[in-house]
Amino acid sequence: MPIDAAAALAAEPRTGGISWTAKDVQLYHLGIGAGTDPDKESPATDPDELRYTLESRLHVLPSFATVAGSGSPGVISGLSMPGVDVDLATVLHGGQTLTIHRPLPTAGAATATGRIAAVYDKGKAAVLVMRTEVADAEGPLWTNDAQIFVRGEGGWGGDRGPSARPEPPTGEPDRTVERPVRPDQALLYRLSGDLNPLHADPEFAKLAGFDKPILHGLCTYGITLKAVVDSLLGGDVTRVRCYSTRFAGVVFPGETLRVRMWRGDGRIQVTVSAVEREDAPVLADTIVQHS
Structure with missing residues (x-):
């Protein structure tokens, strides 16, 4: 069996140094659509957008943590951990939970420690929970938890994992916005470190069962958090405490995302769908916890 759950869980954590600069932050922000807000007359020079793109005003959207220091312990690295030997074409990103312990600096150096925190048997697939903890001086x-589905690797009789899901939001959303995804969005976003050919190579995408390359789930994740911060948190990135989602469907570059938001007590529930495909679900069970 390509996945040996016992070996994967027992493997020693991988630790490495990471670093990032303001240019890395700016590139990430551009990769999730900063400077292209359709609700603004001149988004490229709008003061609210310059917070994401101009070094003298720069602040860091917390979802940058998913790409900071790319090449350090992370998803691709985790797929080569002891006990894990899988075909990249069978891998899908199932969900993401990011916990922010303090605001991210615009440039920095830190130590990232990555390990497989759980392995679940879903029958037709295995789910790996890859945890990366990052600290500086x-x-x-x-702390970043990525839930990775590996199709065709379940069925060994292991723990199925938690099944509880958040209660879906009810009533009309407090805010709804639409965010267009540029045709070249995946090509730009992948420069922040996720070079999986699924997002660029049509032939590889076909091997994975898609008609054409799909957008990175974490790009949608970042686009969504920016929409929430800008719409309901006054643009204050430091208010985000935790951000979790389940990837419920794919996005194709060139589509439009509809982001619906419901306010709660210290949290905002979110759903994201693809407008052109009759509101096909994209992100579900999505919660932004905030101060």
Whole structure:
């Protein structure tokens, strides 16, 4: 069996140094659509967008943590951990939970420690929970949990994992916005570190069962968090405490995302759908916890 759950869980964590600069942050922000807000007359020079693109005003959207120091312990690295030997074409990103311990600096150096925190048997697929904990000289910065589905690798009788899901939001959303995805969005976003050919190579995408390359789930994740921060958190990125989602469907570059938001007590529930495909679900079980 390509996945040996016991070996994967027992493997020693991988630790490495990471670093990032303001240019890395700016590139990431551009990769999730900063400077292209359709609700603004001149988004490229709008003061609210310059917070994401101009070094003298720069702040860091917390979802940058998913790409900071790319090449350090992370999803692709985790797929080569002891006990894991899988075909990249069978891999799908199932969900993401990011916990922010303090605001991210615009440039920095830190230590990232990655390990497989759980392995679940879903019958027709295995799910790997890859945890990365990042700290700098001042202490913890963030904890990142990626849930990775590996198709065709379940069925060994292991733990199925938690099944509880958040209650879906009810009533009319407090805010709904639409965010266009540029045709070249995946090509730009992949420069922040996720070079999986699924998002660029049509032939590889066909091998994975798609008619054409799809957008990175984490790009949709970043686009959504930016929409929430800009719409309901006053543009204050430091208010985000935790951000979790389940990837419910794919996005194709060139489509439009509809982001619906419901306010709660210290949290915002979100759903994201693809407008052109009759509101096909894209992100579900999505919650932004905030101060």
